[in-house]
Amino acid sequence: MGASSSISGFVGTDYRYASGGNKTARFTPTIASAGTYEVFANWTSHSSRASNASIEIAHESGTTVVTVDQTQNGGVFQSLGVFSFASGQSGSIAIKTLGANGTVVADSVRLVPVTSTTIQLDNSNPAFAIESGNWAASSSALGFIGTDYRYASGGDKTARFTPTIASAGTYEVFANWASHPSRATNAPIEVVHEGGTSVVTVDQTQNGGIFQSLGIFSFDAGQSGSIAIKTLGANGSVVADAVRLVPETSTTIQLDNSNPAFAIERGNWGASSSVTGFVGTDYRYASGGNKTVRFTPTIATTGAYEVFANWTSHPSRATNAPIEIVYDGGTSVVNVDQTQNGGAFQSIGIFTFAAGQSGSIAIGTLGANGAVVADAVRFVPVSGGMAAMAAGPSGDAPQTLALSGPPTEYSELDVDRSLDVTPLDALLIVNYVQRQSSFTSRESESVNFDPELKLHQDVNGDGAVTALDALIVINYLSGHRSQAASVTPISSPESEQDDNLGVSVDWELPSAVEGRVEKMVSSDATITRWKDLVDIALSETESKSDDDLDVQETGQLFQNRLSIASSS
Structure with missing residues (x-):
């Protein structure tokens, strides 16, 4: 595999890419302390990329394969899930070309330790209850936590996790399931939190065996909050396996559209409160043309932050709303689907920000196929640094990049794949x-x-x-x-x-x-x-x-x- 820097969005000086056959690039981090880590990957996006690139995570419990779409969302660290790793170098993250329908990029990965106050509940925990309908137990599909998972289909059946929150605050909520082709691509998960109730739709036909982020929510102390998995409206079977609540740090920055850090740069953005799921008193919306609003946070300490955005969802919203992140390393654009998952802070990726106000988040209408909402954004510092970041800034722990397969790496301009542009x-x-x-x-x-x-x-x-x-x-x-x-x-x-x-x-x-x-x-x-x-x-x-x-x-x-x- 050769190297390229022709497509922007990479970390360090370049990225690796390959296509066809069974080629593998592997990151092997050195884990200082055994525990749970959220794993992220970054790539450069291009229309020639694979929409089904396979990333294999070898962790303490086994091996999990996550499929990602590298045609979009390049230049941001995308969450692959939360996994347990033993100390040392037994774990790894491998990017593979086998079965991919396009070029696959291996650029960089990040492992972020999960704090000790994380709450994890699986379906064998007393905090789990079947509220309605029959939820059968099974262990036939891989990827579950504990000894089994529950599943149901049709009707209006509900299974609920009710955590005991020790300290009121904001938590990132994750869910895990066992994936299968018969699963629903629109499984509804209802999060009851301090601000109300939000429904997040997830595709359970893929990415089983990893904790997928549902968003960030505020919870009161006690048992007033809950996470319910439902079958109503689902187009396949729905799995209830395990959930996780990860507390945010006190240095989290949250800005909504009423904050002085919010500004309308271009065009008319109306204010509304007609669709639920917003933060504060209202949200802003616009459509058509080239209209832009911008959130400009004041960063106290230079470092890595996970960026989240919240919106209100509606069928009239854009499925490709562009969000531009200006960070210490450049600018990245992430397209989000605002027709769904409203009322939950969705992760946009992890970026490095310098102290001060040089970074920002802009939301625009240019190229969007529907109305675009600007409501609120969040910056969550990556606690404890990164356990691993390959090809990262100087000072990060050095990583091993093991490559297998023939040296067939091509420039984006090398049409005939002669290893030269002629x-x-x-x-x-x-x-x-x-x-x-x-x-x-x-x-x-x-x-x-x-x-x-x-x-x-x-x-x-x-x-x-x-x-x-x-x-x-x-x-x-x-x-x-x-x-x-x-x-x-x-x-x-x-x-x-x-x-x-x-x-x-x-x-x-x-x-x-x-x-x-x-x-x-x-x-x-x-x-x-x-x-x-x-x-x-x-x-x-x-x-x-x-x-x-x-x-x-x-x-x-x-x-x-x-x-x-x-x-x-």
């Missing part, structure tokens, strides 16, 4: 675009595309393979000519005259790739025009004085050339 990569994209166009106009023709190659042709990650992707490769080559194979436009008595473009060029490639190009273009003579276009675009980009040629400008130039060619 003009052939741009040509492959242009060839693909031309063949797509040709195939559309000649439906009877059979055209075979290489799906593994296509995965890396959408260079800019906009979901489509276009000439602009080729131009991005060309822009890269124009700035790295000494590191790439050369393309030389030459005059020749045998050169082809293109009357539409008014130029006469041939395509000269290094002998190492000449055979591949000849084989690729031999079946279609019109490809030579596309080769010419790449050559022309390359020569024109080189004539620019600006080394960082604007991609949009060159993209328009290239699109114009393509229009001329397609009309000929």
